[in-house]
Amino acid sequence: MSRLHAHKFSVNLNRTMQPAPSPFPTQEEKRAAREAKRAAVLRAAVQMFNERGFHMTSLDDVAARLGISKPTIYHYLGNKDQVLLECVSIGLGQLIEAAEQSRAREGTGADRLIAFLIRYGEVNMDDFGRCVIRTGDEALAPESRERFRALKRQIDTDLRGLIEAAVADGSIAPCDIKLTAFTLAGALNWPARWHEPQGALPGEVIARHLVDILAQGFLPR
Amino acid sequence: MSRLHAHKFSVNLNRTMQPAPSPFPTQEEKRAAREAKRAAVLRAAVQMFNERGFHMTSLDDVAARLGISKPTIYHYLGNKDQVLLECVSIGLGQLIEAAEQSRAREGTGADRLIAFLIRYGEVNMDDFGRCVIRTGDEALAPESRERFRALKRQIDTDLRGLIEAAVADGSIAPCDIKLTAFTLAGALNWPARWHEPQGALPGEVIARHLVDILAQGFLPR
DNA sequence: ATAATTTTTTACGCATGAGTAGATTGCATG
DNA sequence: CATGCAATCTACTCATGCGTAAAAAATTAT
Structure with a gap:
């Protein structure tokens, strides 16, 4: 009662006076x-x-x-299982979207790969992305688990595709596609465990830095 | 009953005939x-x-x-909490031991770091190491959780020490110690999620490969 | 043998938390 | 106005699984 009344009231007092703020929702x-x-x-x-x-x-x-x-x-x-499935699906959706956007980008294969990796790391420090990483498959009911795995396979496929393309155009070094994908993903998944939402450095900065480390390697060049 | 009898029996038949296999355990x-x-x-x-x-x-x-x-x-x-704490403590113990052994090694800082990283990855594909990675702190009771965190901090400190030393002697590239530690650890933690114990490649081979990728970086040299 | 100790079992208490039934209120619509 | 639909609540049921009490079985010591 009080909540809804308060809402109507504040709408009426709203100084911006938008076109016809009817109290009857469409x-x-x-x-x-x-x-x-x-x-x-x-x-x-x-x-x-x-x-x-x-x-x-x-x-x-x-x-x-x-x-x-x-x-x-x-x-x-x-039910609770569905709540969790929905959460991880949102996170994985963000990653799939990131892959699509990266593929549509200008530049070399390495450019596209790097753009994806940065966004990938960023998402994994966000609410839903973090949940994807922190959730073990076992937590979900068999049916949802299959869905969860399928979406994760999708991301893995996308990542491998970007790596392959970058190897193909010579913009990154030749490598074992599968293990490289796991290495990069692992490094960029891990912040979901240690980075806290209100941390000093914003996720994007951290993601950029991690990707740089992965790109250069730790041996001197 | 049957188990113990069988045991005594087999001891008696044992061809190696060790000194006086008394049935009375000391x-x-x-x-x-x-x-x-x-x-x-x-x-x-x-x-x-x-x-x-x-x-x-x-x-x-x-x-x-x-x-x-x-x-x-x-x-x-x-209780169950103690079972879990014991499991992760064993895994973390293996990692701490690995750090000690690596520090005692000959060669450059990079040699020691690489030796540690390989062993670190290996342990994380083993029963107890995998458990360390797959267990979120929240799963443990507050008291055990604090112990768990302390041990993980110890590993992190060890890893950072190895990186710093390697930077100091110029055998690896200068870098942000903290983020580099997280990157390397993350990449080598992740197999705990995807590698299955009976996989085609043994853990050691995978670990070596991942470390190589991390050392070289994915950009062409 | 018998007593003491260790190991292991059966059979419970008990708390937690998922999921549901059914009542209640408000809004919408014929 | 009445009837239906949407949103929300209170008050349950019920399964699971931790942890324990107390007895039984095995083992060791006297």
Whole structure:
């Protein structure tokens, strides 16, 4: 009651006076509102999963942080497994998108690879990306686990493709594609474990630096 | 009963005829036998934790695999938290030992660093090392968690020390010590997630290869 | 043999947390 | 106005799995 009244009230007082702020939400606005709530649940869930671990976080905990009750979560998502699957799917979606954008880029194969790696590292320091890394397959139900693995395979394939292309155009050194992919991915996954969201250096800076180390190697040139 | 009889019997038939195989175990033999059982529990536990995840593995499951019952585990270890702490402590112990051995080695700083990194990667593909990587701090009770973190800090310190020394003697390129340590560790931790114990390539070969990639970097030289 | 000790078992208590049933409220629509 | 739908809550059920009490079996010592 009080929340909704307060909302209407603040809209009426809004100085910006946008075109006709009708108090009657349209179909689309309602859909968006619902979607926003669903997203808020996922955001709270993923943050708590990252902080305390999936198994140490009950849906009651998540609900409490949002000031709601557990059945409300079930109103937006099927069950705990689905909550987790949704979280990792979002993270993996960001990575897949990064791969697409990198492939569409100008420059050498190395340029595209490096652009992808930086973004890859960055995503892995973000809420949903971190969850992808911190979540072991075993945590998910068999069905979801298969989906999770498929998405991860997709990323791996994308990364290998970028490496192969860069080897092919001579912009990076010839190498074992598979092991190189694992090496680069591993190094850029690990910040999900040690980097804290409010850390001194922003994720992008760290990602750039790590990629530079990976590009140059630690031996003197 | 049957197990112990079989054991005595085989000892008697043993062609090597060691000095006086008395059926009465000495104090030390008893201690060793107990220790062996404790170790067997930990070995079974760590393998199951790695396969199915800590939280998906009940102590009843572990007991079942050993053909014993849960209270027997409690006779050798305090509780589930302690089982896990013991497992990761063993893994981290192996890493600390590796650091000591590497430091005692001949050659340049780079030689010592590389030797350590190879062994580090190897351990992380072994039962206990894998568990170290796959276990999030949150899984442990606060007290054990602090111990776990302290040991991990120790490894990190060791690794940074090796890097600094190698930079100091000019055998590797100048670099940001902290980020380089994280990069190398991350890349060599990751096999704990993808490498399967019975994989085609043995851990040592993979570790060597990864270290080589990290040493050279992916850009052409 | 018998007593003491160690090892192992059976059979529980108990807390936690996933998931659900059903009531309640508010809004929308015929 | 009544009926339906959406969102939310309270108050449960129920399975799982940690940890334990207490007895039984085996082993060692007296």
